[in-house]
Amino acid sequence: MGFHNTEEAQLIGVSSYNVSLKTEAPTTTYKPPLTNGIVTPIKRSSTSVSIKKNFTNGLSNNFRHSLRGSEVINTPPTTPPSSNLINKKNTVKIECQVRARIPTSTGEFFLHLYRSDRDNKEHLAIVYGDDIRSNSLDSSKPGESEMDRIIRGAYKGRLKPGQRSSETSDADPKVSSVQLPSPLVRIHSECFTGETIHSARCDCGEQLDEAMRLIKLEGRGVIIYLRQEGRGIGLADKLRAYNLQDIGYDTVKANHVLKHPADLRNYDIATQIFEDLNLSTIRLLTNNPDKIEQVENAGIKVIERIPMVPIAWQRSPDPDRIGNEMDQYLKVKVEQMRHLLNLPEALLR
Numbered sequence: 001m002g003f004h005n006t007e008e009a010q011l012i013g014v015s016s017y018n019v020s021l022k023t024e025a026p027t028t029t030y031k032p033p034l035t036n037g038i039v040t041p042i043k044r045s046s047t048s049v050s051i052k053k054n055f056t057n058g059l060s061n062n063f064r065h066s067l068r069g070s071e072v073i074n075t076p077p078t079t080p081p082s083s084n085l086i087n088k089k090n091t092v093k094i095e096c097q098v099r100a101r102i103p104t105s106t107g108e109f110f111l112h113l114y115r116s117d118r119d120n121k122e123h124l125a126i127v128y129g130d131d132i133r134s135n136s137l138d139s140s141k142p143g144e145s146e147m148d149r150i151i152r153g154a155y156k157g158r159l160k161p162g163q164r165s166s167e168t169s170d171a172d173p174k175v176s177s178v179q180l181p182s183p184l185v186r187i188h189s190e191c192f193t194g195e196t197i198h199s200a201r202c203d204c205g206e207q208l209d210e211a212m213r214l215i216k217l218e219g220r221g222v223i224i225y226l227r228q229e230g231r232g233i234g235l236a237d238k239l240r241a242y243n244l245q246d247i248g249y250d251t252v253k254a255n256h257v258l259k260h261p262a263d264l265r266n267y268d269i270a271t272q273i274f275e276d277l278n279l280s281t282i283r284l285l286t287n288n289p290d291k292i293e294q295v296e297n298a299g300i301k302v303i304e305r306i307p308m309v310p311i312a313w314q315r316s317p318d319p320d321r322i323g324n325e326m327d328q329y330l331k332v333k334v335e336q337m338r339h340l341l342n343l344p345e346a347l348l349r
């Protein structure tokens, strides 16, 4: 088996590492680094409002999961992205390289593929609504033909067989790249297990589907899909973490045993994509206060948080289900990662 290094191999080897199911925490001198995810420095402008003060948990309204359960954050909408809000010095550079129409069982979305100068990954924006346009995609490239623009998706409206111009006849002339109302947005991190093979260890697959459904319902919005598998630790270590979870560690401690912080993610690429899409104020579908803080620190205003309540918790939770792996995973997020969800009664016991 390919361990990253001998230290890690030793760490996982039960013989060389004091793993005991009786003790809650692993008996190790290792101290996890400060996480991006849990300790984010907060620099707030005078219009920002404290998350603690304003965010309540998502289930206060009888387990209902709808846009009505959202929390409006009292920051006035601002004008389009003001570049001076964003520290350009260390800013990751992103570019939308290609876009295409994707009909799905939920509705028709436009998938935008982004590259950054920070990694080799293909980050995505799943866009619903004609008026959300990418500046980097739409800008003309030296020497390109109309066919080049069509092939990379820099057209308006919808392509038709035989089309040769990037200005289609059904493009909405009212579409403007400025002063868009705040759209419904989700920033989602890759989860192969939850989204592709529908793992019931986490709620990731369900959240992605639900975000698409809510955005379609509203008629407009974006899901930023970041390639930060396993909260940034990658799929291999996430699978190692699952083995550790099977022998008694929770999702946070399993990361620590593998010498990772609980959450390694940051949202710089997402905030740059928002800027590229001319979105300076958003309504964010999340339970994770760290996402809100990081996005706001980058100059994007989160004017509303819409909770993502697990579907099984929207009804009165079935007591037989408690103890279920997904519920336990969510409980740890609430208790240790500040997630903004009210635990159902049965999970409090």
Ligand SMILES: Nc1nc2c(ncn2[C@@H]2O[C@H](COP(=O)(O)OP(=O)(O)OP(=O)(O)O)[C@@H](O)[C@H]2O)c(=O)[nH]1
Pocket: 187, 188, 189, 190, 191, 192, 201, 202, 204, 207, 228, 229, 230, 231, 232, 233, 238, 241, 251, 255, 285, 286, 287, 288, 291, 308, 333
């Ligand atoms: N390390 C680790 N990562 C996990 C585990 N379960 C799920 N994940 C990853 O957690 C991430 C979930 O990300 P998001 O869907 O953005 O969710 P979130 O941070 O909980 O925030 P919201 O869903 O917005 O409230 C994905 O990258 C998953 O692959 C686990 O047990 N360990």
